[in-house]
Amino acid sequence: MQAPGKILIIGAGPCGLGAARELSMRGYRNWKLVERSHRAGGLAASVTDPQGFTWDHGGHVVFSHFGEFDRLLEEIMGEEVYRHDRSSYIRFSDRWVPYPFQNNLRYLPEEVAYDCVLGLIDAPGGDPSTDFATWMEAVFGTGITKHFMRPYNFKVWATPPERMQSYWIGERVSVLDYKRALRSLVFQEDDIAWGPNNTFVFPAVGGTGEIYRRLAERLAEYITYERDVVEIRVEDKIVRYADGADEDYDTLISTMPLDLLLHKLQPCPQEVRNAAAKLEHNGVYMVGVGYELELKDDKSWMYFPQDDAPFYRATNFAKYSPANVPESDTSTYSAYMTETSYSSYKPTSRSGLPEEVEAGLRAAGVVEGRPEVASLHLEDIPYAYPVPTLERDRALATAQGWLMDSGILSRGRFGSWKYEIGNMDHAVKMGVDAAAWALEQRPEELWTL
Numbered sequence: 001m002q003a004p005g006k007i008l009i010i011g012a013g014p015c016g017l018g019a020a021r022e023l024s025m026r027g028y029r030n031w032k033l034v035e036r037s038h039r040a041g042g043l044a045a046s047v048t049d050p051q052g053f054t055w056d057h058g059g060h061v062v063f064s065h066f067g068e069f070d071r072l073l074e075e076i077m078g079e080e081v082y083r084h085d086r087s088s089y090i091r092f093s094d095r096w097v098p099y100p101f102q103n104n105l106r107y108l109p110e111e112v113a114y115d116c117v118l119g120l121i122d123a124p125g126g127d128p129s130t131d132f133a134t135w136m137e138a139v140f141g142t143g144i145t146k147h148f149m150r151p152y153n154f155k156v157w158a159t160p161p162e163r164m165q166s167y168w169i170g171e172r173v174s175v176l177d178y179k180r181a182l183r184s185l186v187f188q189e190d191d192i193a194w195g196p197n198n199t200f201v202f203p204a205v206g207g208t209g210e211i212y213r214r215l216a217e218r219l220a221e222y223i224t225y226e227r228d229v230v231e232i233r234v235e236d237k238i239v240r241y242a243d244g245a246d247e248d249y250d251t252l253i254s255t256m257p258l259d260l261l262l263h264k265l266q267p268c269p270q271e272v273r274n275a276a277a278k279l280e281h282n283g284v285y286m287v288g289v290g291y292e293l294e295l296k297d298d299k300s301w302m303y304f305p306q307d308d309a310p311f312y313r314a315t316n317f318a319k320y321s322p323a324n325v326p327e328s329d330t331s332t333y334s335a336y337m338t339e340t341s342y343s344s345y346k347p348t349s350r351s352g353l354p355e356e357v358e359a360g361l362r363a364a365g366v367v368e369g370r371p372e373v374a375s376l377h378l379e380d381i382p383y384a385y386p387v388p389t390l391e392r393d394r395a396l397a398t399a400q401g402w403l404m405d406s407g408i409l410s411r412g413r414f415g416s417w418k419y420e421i422g423n424m425d426h427a428v429k430m431g432v433d434a435a436a437w438a439l440e441q442r443p444e445e446l447w448t449l
Contacts, residue, residue: 004438005250007031008239010229013042014424015255015412017215018431019438021072024219028439032247033219034227034239039209040216042255043381043413044424046207051375052326053335055288058381059301059315060208060424061086061200066446068432069425073201076214081201082321090148090303091364099303101148102140106185112147113185119143120181128167131390135166152305155312158282158343159387168388168420202320208424229256232264234406251438253431255412257281257383262399272402278395279417282343284384285350287357288317288335290375291367295319295330302366309360310353311338326374333374336361341384354378386417400449409434416447 007023009016012035023031039045041057048054062073062081073081088099097107105113119141126139132153136145153161183189203210216223228242232252239247254261262268262276301315317324317335325333338357342348354376361367396417403410411430413422421430426446433444 004028005030006248007251007253007435007438008247008249009033009253009255010239011035011042011255011412011415012037012040012212012216012223012225013255013412014044014212014427015415015431015434016042016253017212017219018068018072018428019253019411019435020219020222020431021215022432022435023439024222026435026439031222033223034229034241034247035223035225036228036256038225039213040223041209041212043383044208044212046209047377047379049288049290049375049377051290051377053288053290053317053333053375053377054207054324055286055317055335055337055377055379056208056315057379058284058286058339058384059313059337061300062202062208062211062424066425066429069428072215072428073211076211077203080204082204083201084199084300084320086198086200087298087300088302089299090152090305091309091366092148092306094365096299096302096365101152101303101305102144102181104184105181106188108147112143116141116143116147117181117185119145126166128169130166131162132164132166133161135169136161148305152303152312154346155305156341157385157387158341158346158348159280159389160345163280163387163389165388165390165392167393168418204321205323207321207324229264231266232261232408233266234268234408237407250407252408253434253438254408254410255415255427255431257414258396258399258410258417261403261408261410261415269402272399275395275399278389278391280343280387280389280392281383281414282341282346282385282387283380283382285340285342285348285353286379286381287311287338287340287354288375288377288379289338289354289358289361289373290325290377291334291336292332292372292374293334293367294332295325295334297334297366304360304364309338309364310348310356311340311360314338314361314366334367334371335375336366339384350378350380383414386414386419386422388419392417397449404449409437411447418447421446 089096098104123141126135136149231240259276295318315337317337322328436442
C-alpha cells in the first residue's frame with residue numbers, strides 16, 4: 001500500500017474537523033488543515049451579537065445516524081447539553097398545525113382538510129425518477145401539494161420544484177396514505193413522532209458552533225486560519241493561497257463548495273469545469289430577533305408556507321438553551337432565529353429584511369403585541385442548500401470521478417453537493433471516512449459516486 005504522505009484538509013467545518021480528528025486519533029501526524037475564516041465551524045458556526053444574543057447559521061439540531069458522531073459529541077460536550085423532545089408546528093392561516101402537516105390534517109379548516117384527504121385518495125403514488133413537482137402531486141395529491149408542499153418547498157429551496165429531482169427525499173419528507181390521514185381525522189389523533197430529529201440535543205453554551213470550536217481547539221497545532229485557497233495545481237500537487245504562498249500535498253481533502261473547487265483547479269478538463277455550471281444552490285439570510293419578552297413559548301421551531309412572513313422557518317432559540325440570550329435570562333428575553341432563502345428564481349433583498357422579519361413574527365402569531373426589540377441581527381449565508389436538481393447527479397459523476405482519479409476528495413455538505421447526506425452527522429462521517437481512505441484506501445461507508 002502506498003504511504004499517504006502529507007494530507008491537506010481545506011475547511012474547518014464538521015467534515016474537515018471530522019477528518020482531522022480521525023487522523024489525530026489514528027496517530028497520524030503528517031497533515032494540516034487550512035480554513036479561510038478566522039474561526040472553525042463552517043455552516044455550523046455560531047455568533048454572539050453585540051447585544052449578547054447567540055445565533056447559529058441556520059436551524060441546526062443535533063441528532064445522529066452514526067456512532068462516530070455520537071462518540072465525538074460525547075467526548076467534546078459530555079453532559080454540557082440540553083436534551084429536547086421536538087415540538088414543531090406549521091403556521092397555517094390563523095392556527096398552529098403540528099408537524100408533519102400531512103400527518104395532522106385534523107387541525108386544518110374543514111374545507112382545507114377535506115381538499116387534502118380527497119387529493120390523497122386520488123394520488124396514484126410517486127415514482128422517484130420523476131421531478132419533485134410531479135412527485136409531490138403523485139404522492140400527496142393536489143390538496144396537500146397546493147396548500148403546503150409546493151409553497152413551503154419553494155420558500156425553502158428558492159428553486160422551482162420542476163427543476164428538482166426526487167431521489168433525495170428519503171427520510172426528509174413524511175409520506176403517508178389516505179387511510180392514515182383518515183384515521184387521524186376520524187379518531188382525532190395526533191401523529192407527531194415521525195422523523196429522525198424527534199429528539200435532539202443542543203449545547204448548553206455557545207450554540208451549535210461550540211462543538212466545533214472545542215474540537216478545533218484540541219487540534220489547534222495543525223490548523224491555520226485565514227488561509228484562502230485561490231489555485232490548486234493538480235499535477236504538481238501544490239495549493240496556492242491568496243497571499244501568494246504555496247503549499248504541497250500528497251492527498252487533498254476539500255470541503256469547500258464543489259463548484260468553487262472546480263474553478264480553482266489547474267489544469268482541469270473542460271467537461272469537468274462545465275459540470276460546475278450544472279450545480280445549483282440557494283442562499284439564506286439568517287435574521288435573529290431578540291425580544292425583551294419572557295420565554296413562555298414551548299414550541300421548538302415553526303414552519304411558514306404562506307406569505308404572511310418572508311421566512312420559511314423560525315426557531316425558538318431561547319428554548320434550545322438559556323445561554324442563547326443575554327445573561328441566560330429567559331425571564332426577560334426571548335429569541336427567534338429565522339431563515340429566508342434567496343436565489344435567481346427568488347430574489348430577496350437584505351435591505352429592510354430584519355424589520356420585515358420582525359413584523360412577520362408578529363403577523364404570523366409567533367409573538368403577540370409589540371414587545372421591545374432588543375436585537376436584530378442578520379447573517380448572509382450564500383451557500384445554504386445544495387439543490388438536488390435534475391442535472392445534479394450527472395454533473396457529480398463527471399466531476400467527482402475525475403477528482404478521485406486526481407487524489408482529491410471533495411466531501412461535506414457542499415463538497416459532496418448531496419443534500420440527502422448534508423446534515424452535521426453526515427458531514428463528520430464523510431470526514432472520518434475520507435481520512436480512513438487517505439490512510440489505507442478503506443472504502444467509504446457513506447459517500448458514493
